[in-house]
Amino acid sequence: MKVVLGGLVLAYVPMWLPPLSRAAGIDIGIEGPAASIFWNALTVALLVAYIYGVERRRLDSIRLIRPTGKDLEGALILFGAHMGWTWLAHTIRPPPADEGTAAITAMSVLAVVALILSVAVFEEVLYRGYPITRLVEVTGRPWAALAVTVPLFVAPHLVFFSPSWLFYQASGTVALFVLFVWRRNLVACMLLHLGINLPILVPALA
Numbered sequence: 001m002k003v004v005l006g007g008l009v010l011a012y013v014p015m016w017l018p019p020l021s022r023a024a025g026i027d028i029g030i031e032g033p034a035a036s037i038f039w040n041a042l043t044v045a046l047l048v049a050y051i052y053g054v055e056r057r058r059l060d061s062i063r064l065i066r067p068t069g070k071d072l073e074g075a076l077i078l079f080g081a082h083m084g085w086t087w088l089a090h091t092i093r094p095p096p097a098d099e100g101t102a103a104i105t106a107m108s109v110l111a112v113v114a115l116i117l118s119v120a121v122f123e124e125v126l127y128r129g130y131p132i133t134r135l136v137e138v139t140g141r142p143w144a145a146l147a148v149t150v151p152l153f154v155a156p157h158l159v160f161f162s163p164s165w166l167f168y169q170a171s172g173t174v175a176l177f178v179l180f181v182w183r184r185n186l187v188a189c190m191l192l193h194l195g196i197n198l199p200i201l202v203p204a205l206a
Contacts, residue, residue, distance in 0.1 A: 040122035
């Protein structure tokens, strides 16, 4: 249990690093959304080292394995459901402006692409692959793992994008967690996450 707790602390540390570094007066020379690429990459590297060096396990233990056709089919179905809800939500109520989206769209197109790709990979490892597999192993209950991991995934997004994010993107969050619990394949979740985030390129290109 102590080993798993150490891994969980490591997995969730990126959400606290930016404010802590600012409070400590540490300047890494990167600000805004681009800083998340740095912190997430650093944490994933440390977590992978932790899995191999401390836990003595491999990456397939967090379900980082080759997806099957069924895994990809599940990702496609859930992506379609999310896009359907997103279209309906935007039709019912156009999204209000928020500082998070404005910060991302102010970046260069290459920086936005790098952010989208890195988030799709790193967040799946940190918010689903590691914590869900380990909490299910410890508790034996998927619902207990979800009760911990879902709020910890949603909270920083609400802070960054504003609470209105939940109305438009809750379907994407549900899709990602459902896919991982259903298909147990992290690569399929990465591809789904990539598809969910790609629309942010539209305002960035504009």
